[in-house]
Amino acid sequence: MNKGVAITGMGIISSIGNTVEENYNSLVQSKNGISKISKIKTRHKDVIKVGEISFSNDELIRQLNLPESNNYSRTALLGVIAAKQAITNATINEGFDCRTGLISATSVGGMDKTEQYFYEYLTDKKNRKYIEGHHAGDSTQKIAAQLGITDFVTTISTACSSSANAIMLGARLIKAGKLDRVVVGGSDCLSKFTINGFKSLMILSDTDCAPFDENRKGLNLGEAAAFLVLESDKIVKNNNKKVLAYVSGYGNSNDAFHQTASSENGDGATLAMQKALKISGLKPEQIDYINAHGTATSNNDLSESKAIRRVFADNIPDISSTKAFTGHTLAAAAAIEAVYAILAIQHNIIFPNLNFKTAIEETGIVPVTTIKEKEITHVLSNSFGFGGNCSTLIFSK
Amino acid sequence: MSHCYINSVGCISIQHTSDQTQFLDEVVIYDKNVIPVIPPNYKAYIPPVAARRMAKGVKMGVVASNLALKEAAVESPDAIITGTGMGCLIDSEKFLAAIIDNDEEYLTPTSFIQSTHNTVGAQVALGLKCNAYNFTYVHAAVSFESCLIDAQLMLNEEEASTILVGGIDELGPITTKYHELVHHVKDGEIDTSKLLDSKTSGSIFAEGAAFFVLSDKKQESTYAQFIDVEIISDLSIEALQNRVHNFLDQNNVSSKDIDAVVLGNNGDVDYDDYYKELQTTIFADTQQLYYKHLSGEFSTASSFGFWIASKILKNQQVPDVLKMNIKEVKTYKNILLYNQYRGKNHSLVLIQSC
Known part of the structure; x- marks a missing residue:
């Protein structure tokens, strides 16, 4: 059986750590990154709980040695940090001697700057340099420039499943022999736009979110970026590369039910998981761990639970959502959870689903709530987004 | 394939x-x-x-x-x-x-x-x-x-x-x-x-x-065959000709086989030089078409270009309003599209009659 597409590097920055190692340490110590908003100028400061990254923009700019004239949004800054880590981790220092691409994902793009200077742009020239940084492709363009990738560069935005689709496209391009190496992932910063958007939908929890709990009250938002390096078998072989794990399956489907709500029985989610299993050639019983989308909204967790029941019947593998650690990081969520899936495989460990007390009555799914060690070969990771976008990835040892 | x-x-x-x-x-x-x-x-x-x-x-x-x-x-x-x-x-x-x-x-x-x-x-x-x-x-x-x-x-x-x-x-x-x-x-x-x-x-x-x-199936309504596409994030004017030649080579066509080239000229004096580079060299003797005076500029304006090229191959006729030079073409078989915006995000697309 074909093992899938090799992952040779990863990088991450989230509210639970600025590196892969820091993220791992927080996960195994059950240390979450959720706190009251402290860094964004908003009337919800010190009230709404989110997963904020500790570095300010100025600190990130210093770390990256950017000139004062730069027009980086926070999404771009976080993206560059994580993508550079991934390249270093993949021990790519020989330059790009092969067909290399970049596929990033974002939902807010440069919205953090646009909301800051929304009216100021009209009257004051000072910050107009950020106008060009608004569109979703801009952060990707900046990551590409920082990594020196000049050819195949694109961006995907399918709301909260975006980076799953970036990883999926990357794997498909490598498989088809269109690229030899591709950096895939996503980046999203916190913004007043998304905080108020989710608040107006009344799906923000006023406390730490509790995925899959009967009494869950909604989600916490977060910010993060994560990238993986995917390489062809030929590059791996010729350079004797260490493979962290493989992308062995992927599936995308549309729920076609409602712009923001999931269908009652999780039709799109079911199809995405089934497609991913088919591509991987795995049977449901071979999945050792499900890293669920599990946002802790009433609608998602019920619908996802039902979909999981439809795919796995009564043999549901160990399952947890790591959203209670990081918050829901929107377009970056699938990429950071890909890193967590790889860590689960490398360390044979399942990360706990924090804040869970009571199973959802209708489905009875009980997630893993304390660190669990066991042999892990295959991890299934779900990500669903507005617009009915449902994506599943499978990672294998 | x-x-x-x-x-x-x-x-x-x-x-x-x-x-x-x-x-x-x-x-x-x-x-x-x-x-x-x-x-x-x-x-x-x-x-x-x-x-x-x-x-x-x-x-x-x-x-x-x-x-x-x-x-x-x-x-x-x-x-x-x-x-x-x-x-x-x-x-x-x-x-x-x-x-x-x-x-x-x-x-x-x-x-x-x-x-x-x-x-x-x-x-x-x-x-x-x-x-x-x-x-x-x-x-x-x-x-x-x-x-x-x-x-x-x-x-x-x-x-x-x-x-x-x-x-x-x-x-x-x-x-x-x-x-x-x-x-x-x-x-x-x-x-x-x-x-x-x-x-x-x-x-x-x-x-x-x-x-x-x-x-993957041809039918009565078919306009043309889409042969290939390439995107290039960052490209200098000096490197453009080479990239076009490479793209054509990969698809086993030469610049002489291109019956019309559909370019994204948008009247921006700072960046239309990219198009001029092709208009005065590889495609100097090729029919040159443009469309942004009819579509306006926007991020996906090149989809209007793709619409133009599809229509040309099906109708085998080019409205004069699209022409940048005078060049007689009897039949249209291969059309190449090239677009960029402000010197970034270049694309080459080849489509063919069928």
């Missing part, structure tokens, strides 16, 4: 393109720099209740996709792949203004819900009850070409047989104002028919939606 046929088109633009039987028979010339689309009969395609919630871009996308699906006689495609550079600007601006004007209070979610970049793809899927693969690309001037890459990959890997692809961008009033402030929109009003003579920075801004059904 599967074949990839362009089996239908559907286009909403600042020209009369929603009438499928016409091909620029009656050209509209404007004397402004920001131009909204000529509205199609939205009511014929979208129930009024649904239409009330939809911003213009979503409505344009729904109508253009409807036109394409109908012409190809496809009820539900195996994949829906959309591209948009700026996304749902109208709803984004609306929600942002509400946040700021009301100091983050009394907000309703409607415009937030409709503001995500994949709204058009989602609404098309919802309308068709289509559970198929659904992707949205948002990478500036290559948003539409990214859809073509994905579609080609799907057909070659036999992951799908019938794919709906489309590019959509709408004008948002505030974002347009920003683009005027940084002079990406030309200063002062110009006659769009003289766009290339303007000798000034920036271009004319517009909006539009162009959808296509791509398939």
Whole structure:
């Protein structure tokens, strides 16, 4: 059986750590990154709980040695940090001697700057340099420039499943022999736009979110970026590369039910998981761990639970959502959870689903709530987004 | 390798393109720099209740996709792949203004819900009850070409047989104002028919939606065969000729085989040199066509170029309004499209008659 597409590097920055190692340490110590908003100028400061990254923009700019004239949004800054880590981790220092691409994902793009200077742009020239940084492709363009990738560069935005689709496209391009190496992932910063958007939908929890709990009250938002390096078998072989794990399956489907709500029985989610299993050639019983989308909204967790029941019947593998650690990081969520899936495989460990007390009555799914060690070969990771976008990835040892 | 046929088109633009039987028979010339689309009969395609919630871009996308699906006689495609550079600007601006004007209070979610970049793809899927693969690309001037890459990959890997692809961008009033402030929109009003003579920075801004059904099977409605696409994020003028030659070589055609080259000239004196580089060298003796004086500039304006090229190959005729040079062509077999915006995000697309 074909093992899938090799992952040779990863990088991450989230509210639970600025590196892969820091993220791992927080996960195994059950240390979450959720706190009251402290860094964004908003009337919800010190009230709404989110997963904020500790570095300010100025600190990130210093770390990256950017000139004062730069027009980086926070999404771009976080993206560059994580993508550079991934390249270093993949021990790519020989330059790009092969067909290399970049596929990033974002939902807010440069919205953090646009909301800051929304009216100021009209009257004051000072910050107009950020106008060009608004569109979703801009952060990707900046990551590409920082990594020196000049050819195949694109961006995907399918709301909260975006980076799953970036990883999926990357794997498909490598498989088809269109690229030899591709950096895939996503980046999203916190913004007043998304905080108020989710608040107006009344799906923000006023406390730490509790995925899959009967009494869950909604989600916490977060910010993060994560990238993986995917390489062809030929590059791996010729350079004797260490493979962290493989992308062995992927599936995308549309729920076609409602712009923001999931269908009652999780039709799109079911199809995405089934497609991913088919591509991987795995049977449901071979999945050792499900890293669920599990946002802790009433609608998602019920619908996802039902979909999981439809795919796995009564043999549901160990399952947890790591959203209670990081918050829901929107377009970056699938990429950071890909890193967590790889860590689960490398360390044979399942990360706990924090804040869970009571199973959802209708489905009875009980997630893993304390660190669990066991042999892990295959991890299934779900990500669903507005617009009915449902994506599943499978990672294998 | 599967074949990839362009089996239908559907286009909403600042020209009369929603009438499928016409091909620029009656050209509209404007004397402004920001131009909204000529509205199609939205009511014929979208129930009024649904239409009330939809911003213009979503409505344009729904109508253009409807036109394409109908012409190809496809009820539900195996994949829906959309591209948009700026996304749902109208709803984004609306929600942002509400946040700021009301100091983050009394907000309703409607415009937030409709503001995500994949709204058009989602609404098309919802309308068709289509559970198929659904992707949205948002990478500036290559948003539409990214859809073509994905579609080609799907057909070659036999992951799908019938794919709906489309590019959509709408004008948002505030974002347009920003683009005027940084002079990406030309200063002062110009006659769009003289766009290339303007000798000034920036271009004319517009909006539009162009959808296509791509398939591995040829049928009576087929326009042309889509052969290949390449995107290049960063490219110097000096390296351009080489990249074009490489692209043609990969597809076993020479520059002499290209019957017409469709270029993205937008009258921006700072960046049209990229096109000039090809116009004066490789394609000096080739028929040179342009279209942005008819479509205006927007991130997915190149989908209008793809519409033009498809129409030419099917009709075997080129409206004079597209011509930049005088060159007799008897039959059109190969058309090459090249586009870039402000020196970034270059794309090459080859399509062929069949």
